[in-house]
Amino acid sequence: MGIAETKTARVEGWNRPPVVEADGEGELLEVAMGPHHPSTHGVFRMDVVLDGERVIKLKPVFGYLHRNHEKIAEKASYLASMPYTDRLDYFCSLSNNWAYALAVEKLAGQEVPERAEYLRVILAELTRVQNHASTIGFLLQEMGASGTPLMYAFREREKILDLFEGLTGSRMMCNYMRFGGCRVDPSAAWLEQTCKVVAGLPAFADEFERFLAENEILMARCQGVGVLKPELAVNAGVTGPMLRASGVNYDLRKVDHYGIYDRFKFRVPLGDHGDIYDRYMVRVLEIRESIGILEQALKEIPAGPVMDPKAKIRNFRPKAGEAYGRIEAPKGELGFYLISDGGPNPYRYRVRPPSLINLTVLEDMCLGSNVADVVLIFGSVDIVLGEVDR
Amino acid sequence: MKTAEEIKAAIEAAVPGAGVTVVPNPGLSGQHSLLLAQEHAVQAAEFLRDDEDLALDFLSNVTGVDWLDKEIAEKVRVTKPVTKTVDGVEQTVEETVEETRKRVEPGYLEAVYHLYSMAKKYGPVVIRMRTANRTDAVEMPSLTPVWRSGEFQEREVFDLFGIVFKGHPDLRRILMWDEFKDHPMRRDYVEPDDYEYEPTPHDEVLAKAKAHTEKQGTRE
Numbered sequence: 001m002g003i004a005e006t007k008t009a010r011v012e013g014w015n016r017p018p019v020v021e022a023d024g025e026g027e028l029l030e031v032a033m034g035p036h037h038p039s040t041h042g043v044f045r046m047d048v049v050l051d052g053e054r055v056i057k058l059k060p061v062f063g064y065l066h067r068n069h070e071k072i073a074e075k076a077s078y079l080a081s082m083p084y085t086d087r088l089d090y091f092c093s094l095s096n097n098w099a100y101a102l103a104v105e106k107l108a109g110q111e112v113p114e115r116a117e118y119l120r121v122i123l124a125e126l127t128r129v130q131n132h133a134s135t136i137g138f139l140l141q142e143m144g145a146s147g148t149p150l151m152y153a154f155r156e157r158e159k160i161l162d163l164f165e166g167l168t169g170s171r172m173m174c175n176y177m178r179f180g181g182c183r184v185d186p187s188a189a190w191l192e193q194t195c196k197v198v199a200g201l202p203a204f205a206d207e208f209e210r211f212l213a214e215n216e217i218l219m220a221r222c223q224g225v226g227v228l229k230p231e232l233a234v235n236a237g238v239t240g241p242m243l244r245a246s247g248v249n250y251d252l253r254k255v256d257h258y259g260i261y262d263r264f265k266f267r268v269p270l271g272d273h274g275d276i277y278d279r280y281m282v283r284v285l286e287i288r289e290s291i292g293i294l295e296q297a298l299k300e301i302p303a304g305p306v307m308d309p310k311a312k313i314r315n316f317r318p319k320a321g322e323a324y325g326r327i328e329a330p331k332g333e334l335g336f337y338l339i340s341d342g343g344p345n346p347y348r349y350r351v352r353p354p355s356l357i358n359l360t361v362l363e364d365m366c367l368g369s370n371v372a373d374v375v376l377i378f379g380s381v382d383i384v385l386g387e388v389d390r
Numbered sequence: 391m392k393t394a395e396e397i398k399a400a401i402e403a404a405v406p407g408a409g410v411t412v413v414p415n416p417g418l419s420g421q422h423s424l425l426l427a428q429e430h431a432v433q434a435a436e437f438l439r440d441d442e443d444l445a446l447d448f449l450s451n452v453t454g455v456d457w458l459d460k461e462i463a464e465k466v467r468v469t470k471p472v473t474k475t476v477d478g479v480e481q482t483v484e485e486t487v488e489e490t491r492k493r494v495e496p497g498y499l500e501a502v503y504h505l506y507s508m509a510k511k512y513g514p515v516v517i518r519m520r521t522a523n524r525t526d527a528v529e530m531p532s533l534t535p536v537w538r539s540g541e542f543q544e545r546e547v548f549d550l551f552g553i554v555f556k557g558h559p560d561l562r563r564i565l566m567w568d569e570f571k572d573h574p575m576r577r578d579y580v581e582p583d584d585y586e587y588e589p590t591p592h593d594e595v596l597a598k599a600k601a602h603t604e605k606q607g608t609r610e
Binding site: 062063066068070071106107108109232234235236237248250255318319320321322323324326333335337339340347348350352356357359360361389390 | 415416417418419421447448449450451453455502504508511514516537538539540541542543550563564565566567574575579
């Protein structure tokens with residue numbers, strides 16, 4: 001279906017900004033940005049209608065990476081889907097593991113031991129640090145800072161991935177969490193190494209911020225571009241750093257207190273303007289808050305089992321019922337909705353992908369801006385196509 | 391946080407004849423849901439969003455569930471006249487016997503919405519809507535005009551389950567391609583016969599190859 005056939009129907013109450021009109025001079029140009037455009041982070045297409053440089057209409061096109069993850073998971077046992085959740089948002093496999101484990105634990109009424117909760121927090125925050133650093137790196141890359149900031153981010157990310165590899169055996173496809181705990185207990189040497197890496201992170205954040213935050217080009221390209229109003233953000237279900245950059249104080253770690261997040265002291269960074277610069281800045285500040293959480297968690301982590309001894313691994317059949325569990329993943333609210341009919345595999349398995357839902361407002365942010373800014377606005381949303389298309 | 395019953399009462403007070411039913415969740419999570427009748431679903435949703443006490447401004451998750459036709463076998467005690475031969479004489483005697491009767495409960499498609507309140511920081515409030523059946527009456531009102539968050543998610547439910555959302559501003563397939571015919575997330579979805587030649591088929595592929603060649607009547 002061509003972009004001309006898509007509708008921008010006027011529906012009452014439909015929260016959409018006014019349609020941008022062409023100025024009537026010259027012809028409109030229809031461009032398919034992607035699916036193999038270097039700025040789309042994978043196979044994603046934006047059908048854009050341009051009037052000169054100005055964006056008149058923009059429709060995202062999904063599905064190039066669709067493999068029906070949900071159907072596959074409904075045909076497999078509960079545990080068999082755990083490694084497959086790694087492949088959703090492959091930058092943050094450990095947060096995906098946690099969200100899925102949390103939903104199943106809600107469904108089955110499973111307890112998690114102390115040490116495993118601390119480990120989950122440590123791993124999730126390390127994931128957040130490396131995800132935000134890479135996102136900023138990619139954003140700068142799209143701005144034309146070819147490679148250098150990204151390599152700074154990746155240098156730090158590599159240290160964190162080495163930690164993941166040391167603990168779980170894999171850099172990206174970690175498959176570490178289980179229903180009722182974690183798979184293996186880290187050695188004392190691993191925890192020591194983690195402390196070392198975390199101790200080096202503030203210097204990295206300082207360096208990154210010094211190079212970038214007051215960079216003139218970055219400010220000129222980002223400030224006041226791609227503004228997202230808080231009312232629209234809430235109504236459109238935008239979550240994560242994007243929502244907080246628009247000034248809405250909603251962090252699931254503070255709201256739901258899932259796991260043991262009520263024990264740590266941290267602040268929730270908020271933006272004022274909801275532009276690209278605020279989204280970038282919120283991520284920088286969140287890295288700092290995550291470092292704070294990591295320091296507290298590494299200091300307090302108790303000894304003990306990492307797996308609830310009563311947890312059932314074989315023949316795992318939760319009681320019939322349903323549960324929705326969600327966590328604050330680095331990209332936004334990652335939720336899993338499960339319906340059990342008492343059998344060994346879920347009757348219904350649903351992933352609430354933050355990447356897909358955050359793209360709802362992509363057109364709203366891009367309308368009327370230049371085509372070069374579309375690349376930046378898209379980059380500031382922070383998506384991974386493995387999760388968008390599932 | 392208000393219980394499902396309290397929210398039901400609030401909706402029914404604000405939207406007369408809303409037809410809300412509480413669907414209990416037998417599981418351990420305690421997330422009970424509210425089943426909305428289709429006629430007043432949009433008004434009820436608007437009330438949930440705009441009411442100052444409830445303030446459910448954030449629609450987190452929209453998804454579909456496919457419930458197949460259920461065959462229910464019930465044991466019923468029936469008393470009926472039976473002809474018997476007692477002492478060589480044929481008689482009609484009333485006798486109570488246990489019979490298994492089968493009835494088919496028609497299936498339906500269901501859309502599930504998970505609502506949260508960002509203003510009041512509580513949730514989830516789960517609302518559901520059901521279609522009349524799984525074949526020809528698969529429509530239900532769209533809640534996208536109330537919560538924009540449903541735009542892509544309802545499109546996904548339309549694409550993968552085949553629920554037609556009336557009032558959705560741009561209802562197209564989202565993950566499958568436009569020419570695709572079926573709805574792959576339905577429980578009774580059958581994969582297309584898309585066997586490709588493989589020199590040494592084995593296991594499932596062999597079975598697929600066999601079925602394919604039998605259907606075609608030719609050997610590749």
